[in-house]
Each structure stands twice: as C-alpha cells, then as structure tokens.
Amino acid sequence: MNLKRIFGAILTILGIVGLIYAAYVFMNTGGKVRDIKALAIYGILGLIFFVSGIGLIKQTKDAS
Template structure:
C-alpha cells in the first residue's frame, strides 16, 4: 500500500466533505461569511492536493 496515495485519498475525501458542508451552510444562510470563505478555500486546497497526489504517485510493487 502506498502511503502517498492513501494520504491523497484522505485529503480528497476531506476536501469533498468540506465543500459539501460549505455549500449546505451557504444554502441555509447559517454560517458567517468569513468562516465559510475560509472553510471553502481550505477545502479546495485539500481537494486539489489530494487529487494531484493520487494522480502523480506511481504504483510500485
């Protein structure tokens, strides 16, 4: 099992969860604007970093 690929998958899942949560908070108008912006930016960073780790890591057996 490749540690980088596993870490990339975890980051991707965290990014997706953060983006979904941010979207729900925006739709319900329950969160403060600055909090939602920060969480959204961090989620996008997690998602993009996770995807790039999974994509660029070579499988070595």
C-alpha cells in the same frame, strides 16, 4: 498500496467534506459577516485539500 496514495485519498475525502459543508453554510446563510467568513474558510480549505489530494493520487506511481 502506497502511503502517498492513502494520504491523497484522505485529503480528497476531507476536501469533499469541506466543500459540502461550505455549500451547507451557503444555503443556510443569513448574510452576516460570521456566515460569510465561515463560508470562505471552509470553501477555500476544502478546495485546497481536494486539489492537493487529487494531485497526490495522480502523481504517485505504482511500484508493482
């Protein structure tokens, strides 16, 4: 297995975890500024990690 694919899988999993945590913060928010900042940070980072991980997995060709 290629190292890029492993790194892509790790990034994808981290992205999914970040998006799930952002959804959790969204469901338990009180509308405070601190909650909105946490929601934005985890949501954006989760989306970036998820998209970059999927991109690495799709673009990496198998050597065999």
